[in-house]
Every structure is written in structure tokens, then in C-alpha cells.
Amino acid sequence: MSLKGKVALVTGSSQGIGRGIALRLAREGADVALVDIKADKLETVKGEIEAMGVRSTTFVADVSDRDQVYAAVAHAEKELGGFDVMVNNAGIAQVKPLADVTPEDTDRIFRINVNGVLWGIQAAAKKFIERGQKGKIISASSIAGHDGFAMLGIYSATKFAVRALTQAAAKEYASQGITVNAYCPGIVGTDMWVEIDERFADITGAPKGETYKKYVDGIALGRAQTPDDVAALVAFLAGEDSDYITGQAILTDGGIVYR
Numbered sequence: 001m002s003l004k005g006k007v008a009l010v011t012g013s014s015q016g017i018g019r020g021i022a023l024r025l026a027r028e029g030a031d032v033a034l035v036d037i038k039a040d041k042l043e044t045v046k047g048e049i050e051a052m053g054v055r056s057t058t059f060v061a062d063v064s065d066r067d068q069v070y071a072a073v074a075h076a077e078k079e080l081g082g083f084d085v086m087v088n089n090a091g092i093a094q095v096k097p098l099a100d101v102t103p104e105d106t107d108r109i110f111r112i113n114v115n116g117v118l119w120g121i122q123a124a125a126k127k128f129i130e131r132g133q134k135g136k137i138i139s140a141s142s143i144a145g146h147d148g149f150a151m152l153g154i155y156s157a158t159k160f161a162v163r164a165l166t167q168a169a170a171k172e173y174a175s176q177g178i179t180v181n182a183y184c185p186g187i188v189g190t191d192m193w194v195e196i197d198e199r200f201a202d203i204t205g206a207p208k209g210e211t212y213k214k215y216v217d218g219i220a221l222g223r224a225q226t227p228d229d230v231a232a233l234v235a236f237l238a239g240e241d242s243d244y245i246t247g248q249a250i251l252t253d254g255g256i257v258y259r
């Protein structure tokens with residue numbers, strides 16, 4: 001698959017899975033707009049992409065703010081001369097028993113993980129339609145969007161919501177040649193899991209590292225997932241080989257057998 005000549009925007013791309021996706025799309029030839037709240041780290045990833053001989057640009061935006069997401073899309077088009085692929089990857093997790101969850105918690109997590117994806121879908125679809133072209137919208141759900149995880153209940157609810165948005169948007173935009181899909185990783189060894197493991201340790205008294213190990217031990221393929229593993233699926237969904245796929249939330253989890 002080649003993404004040569006395509007312009008992709010990836011949110012949450014200063015680290016972890018988003019960085020992995022941005023680098024993979026660049027390796028396939030796409031020019032990549034990097035969007036995150038962490039300005040310094042974005043510049044590092046931009047340098048890594050430019051070293052591959054493709055173009056990149058950065059834009060600092062909080063995906064929970066609709067205007068900032070629209071501005072990010074406009075920036076990508078202006079700086080890179082097109083707009084073909086939107087990856088709504090940014091997200092946050094929270095480990096908390098449901099009994100302790102506050103309205104502030106639900107607002108914060110839903111604003112980023114659900115509203116952020118909705119603004120990304122809206123902004124990208126409007127841009128594709130304005131440009132009179134097809135497009136690909138790809139968003140981060142999770143294994144936790146297929147199965148509610150204990151202590152990650154609100155996070156899981158947001159990832160189920162991403163699947164709902166994906167299905168609805170796929171139907172609304174199909175006639176315009178826009179496909180909308182989601183990727184559902186399993187246990188990926190990023191900062192997000194370092195934080196999840198630490199919070200489990202604080203709450204349950206489990207030794208640090210134990211929760212992560214317990215989940216990784218339940219993966220049939222016998223190892224934690226890497227950002228590259230996730231990026232391979234996203235690259236497929238970004239390319240023309242996936243043109244007949246829409247409305248799907250595809251698991252890439254190494255065959256998790258323990259949840």
C-alpha cells in the first residue's frame with residue numbers, strides 16, 4: 001500500500017500510539033500533520049518524519065475544543081496542500097471505581113475521548129465535502145470499547161461511544177465517498193499503561209507492574225502490543241485497499257483471552 005501524495009492528520013501524535021501511526025503513515029509516503037497539546041514533543045516527531053523525506057507540520061490543539069480541531073484541519077490543508085486522512089487518536093484514561101466517579105471526571109473524559117472524536121469526524125468530513133473528494137476517518141476505540149473494564153468504567157463507556165459515532169458517521173457520509181472506521185487496540189506498552197498500572201497499584205495495593213503483567217499474560221500471542229502493531233491496521237484503513245470497509249471497529253489485540 002502506498003499513501004504517496006496523501007495528507008494525513010493524526011491527533012495525540014506527540015507520543016505513544018499516535019506517534020507510531022504518524023511515523024507509519026509517513027513511511028507509506030503520506031505528508032503528516034501532527035496535532036497534540038504537547039508542543040515540544042510534536043517538534044521531535046516532526047523531525048523524525050522529515051528525516052524520511054516527506055513533509056510534516058505541527059499544530060497545538062486540544063481536541064475537546066471544537067474550534068481548535070477545525071483550525072487544525074484548516075492548518076493541515078494550508079501547510080500540506082491537501083487533506084485525505086483524519087486519525088482521531090488522542091485520548092485519556094482514568095482508573096477509578098465507579099462508586100468514586102465525579103461529574104468532573106465524566107465531563108473531562110467524555111470531552112476528550114468522545115467530543116474530541118466527534119469534532120474530528122465533523123471537521124474532516126466537512127473539509128472532504130468542501131474539497132469535493134473522498135476521505136478516510138479513523139478513530140481510536142479500544143478493547144475496552146468491546147468489553148467494559150473494571151476500574152476503567154468511564155473510559156470504557158467513552159470507547160463504546162466511539163464505536164457508536166463511527167457507525168453513525170459511516171452511514172451519514174457513505175454517499176459522499178467518506179469511510180469511517182475505528183481501531184481497537186488491546187494492551188499497548190505506552191505511557192497510558194504506565195499510568196494505569198500505577199493507579200491500580202495505588203487503589204488496590206497491587207505491586208507496581210503487576211496489573212500490566214496480568215493483562216499482558218492474558219494475550220494469546222504472548223506479548224504486549226506495540227504502537228507499530230496498531231499503526232499497521234491504521235495504515236491499511238488509510239489506504240485504498242480498505243475502500244470497501246466502513247462503519248467497523250476493528251480489534252487488534254493479539255487475541256486477548258483474559259479480561
Ligand SMILES: NC(=O)C1=CN([C@@H]2O[C@H](COP(=O)(O)OP(=O)(O)OC[C@H]3O[C@@H](n4cnc5c(N)ncnc54)[C@H](O)[C@@H]3O)[C@@H](O)[C@H]2O)C=CC1
Nearest residue numbers: 012016017036037062063090091140142185187188190192
Ligand atoms: N495504550 C493502550 O493500551 C491503548 C490505548 N488506546 C487508545 O489509543 C489512543 C492513544 O493512546 P496511547 O498512545 O496509549 O496514550 P498516551 O497517553 O501515550 O498518548 C496520548 C496522546 O494524546 C494526547 N492528548 C491527550 N489529551 C489531549 C487533548 N485534549 N488534545 C490533544 N491531544 C491530547 C497526549 O498529549 C498524548 O500525546 C488513546 O485514544 C487510547 O485511549 C486504546 C486501546 C489500548
Ligand SMILES: CC(=O)C(C)=O
Nearest residue numbers: 093142143144186187
Ligand atoms: C488503555 C486501554 O484501552 C486498554 C484496554 O488497555
